[in-house]
Amino acid sequence: MFAQVRHQLCPDLAIDLGTHQTRVAVGGRGLILDEPSVVAVDSESRRILGGGAAVGRVAKQMIGRTPDGITAAYPIRGSVVHDFDLCEAMLGSFLRKTGRSKLGLKPRVLMTVPGAISPVERRAVTNAAERAGAGDVFLIEQSRAAAVGAGLPISEPIANWICQIGAGTTDIAVLSLGDIVVRRARRVAGEAFDEAIAAYLRREYSLKVGSRTAERIKHEIGSADPLDEELVVEVSGIDTAGAVPRKAVITSEDVREAIAPVLQIMTEELRATVESCDPELAADLADVGLVLSGGGAQLRRLPEYFERQLGVPVRLVDDPARVVIRGTALCVDHFRQWRPYFESAA
Numbered sequence: 001m002f003a004q005v006r007h008q009l010c011p012d013l014a015i016d017l018g019t020h021q022t023r024v025a026v027g028g029r030g031l032i033l034d035e036p037s038v039v040a041v042d043s044e045s046r047r048i049l050g051g052g053a054a055v056g057r058v059a060k061q062m063i064g065r066t067p068d069g070i071t072a073a074y075p076i077r078g079s080v081v082h083d084f085d086l087c088e089a090m091l092g093s094f095l096r097k098t099g100r101s102k103l104g105l106k107p108r109v110l111m112t113v114p115g116a117i118s119p120v121e122r123r124a125v126t127n128a129a130e131r132a133g134a135g136d137v138f139l140i141e142q143s144r145a146a147a148v149g150a151g152l153p154i155s156e157p158i159a160n161w162i163c164q165i166g167a168g169t170t171d172i173a174v175l176s177l178g179d180i181v182v183r184r185a186r187r188v189a190g191e192a193f194d195e196a197i198a199a200y201l202r203r204e205y206s207l208k209v210g211s212r213t214a215e216r217i218k219h220e221i222g223s224a225d226p227l228d229e230e231l232v233v234e235v236s237g238i239d240t241a242g243a244v245p246r247k248a249v250i251t252s253e254d255v256r257e258a259i260a261p262v263l264q265i266m267t268e269e270l271r272a273t274v275e276s277c278d279p280e281l282a283a284d285l286a287d288v289g290l291v292l293s294g295g296g297a298q299l300r301r302l303p304e305y306f307e308r309q310l311g312v313p314v315r316l317v318d319d320p321a322r323v324v325i326r327g328t329a330l331c332v333d334h335f336r337q338w339r340p341y342f343e344s345a346a
């Protein structure tokens with residue numbers, strides 16, 4: 001009875017604290033916040049601008065349109081807390097926006113974490129959430145949340161193979177009978193594509209571009225496999241020899257060449273999951289195939305590329321960037337059922 005009243009006054013929260021994007025869902029209501037994981041800080045004092053208000057979308061709007069002396073800070077890197085104080089401030093601001101706290105009650109929170117996370121990193125994310133205003137904090141692996149969000153039959157005695165590609169981490173798991181049988185996580189994901197594109201332009205075109213330009217190129221013309229009609233984009237950067245502004249026309253073939261080594265790493269990780277499975281489960285994988293999720297999995301022709309590399313069917317889930325928060329929210333809605341699979345930092 002008390003728990004029910006408490007729940008009404010202060011519903012549980014699901015939080016996907018991502019390298020690029022933070023998403024918050026409220027138990028029973030679904031997604032209520034989806035904002036960039038960024039804060040705008042004074043370069044010298046490292047204080048958040050606007051009295052702590054320059055967080056998320058507001059911060060992103062300020063960056064690039066503000067005078068020198070203002071820096072964009074990303075408190076999460078490789079899906080783990082990189083700057084503890086800024087992470088706490090950012091989360092605090094997001095939690096206040098959800099407007100949930102009544103009578104001083106603190107919400108129970110379920111947060112996602114990548115598979116390859118150390119106890120120290122686990123503790124950091126938990127502490128940041130507690131100091132930002134959360135009550136009890138539970139953790140769930142991204143790949144499990146993604147599998148739930150994708151609606152995979154993970155409780156059944158068959159193999160479910162999921163590859164969640166975010167900005168900072170690729171989480172791969174094989175799940176069966178509710179458990180993760182094999183897991184692999186690598187800090188190589190969407191941002192690694194961007195870095196590879198920037199490095200390629202420097203090497204092949206003597207053109208220096210920023211990470212946002214590299215990401216834009218990926219979105220506009222990036223592909224993992226050849227396209228029916230190849231794409232081109234004009235890019236502005238700085239000539240590395242003359243240190244002057246210059247433009248270049250880049251093709252989707254260029255981008256494929258640039259990102260090939262990153263795709264190769266992902267393929268090796270996927271192959272390694274199969275090798276770690278026992279033969280019965282591995283045989284299932286060939287039939288059920290691979291499911292792709294995460295914002296980074298939206299790269300054109302990625303399913304076709306992995307199908308060619310692995311020889312199994314591959315499909316991309318609907319609304320891939322929000323699958324993890326969808327799954328986390330479902331776990332919050334059925335807290336008791338999923339509780340055995342949650343972890344705490346202690």
Ligand SMILES: Nc1ncnc2c1ncn2[C@@H]1O[C@H](COP(=O)(O)OP(=O)(O)OP(=O)(O)O)[C@@H](O)[C@H]1O
Nearest residue numbers: 018019020021079166167168169190295296298299
């Ligand atoms: N159309 C697209 N094509 C290719 N990549 C895309 C596309 N749209 C978004 N992305 C990439 O998706 C990534 C962000 O995905 P997502 O929101 O799942 O990550 P995140 O949750 O912030 O990161 P992580 O979970 O790894 O900490 C970025 O690297 C972004 O460039």
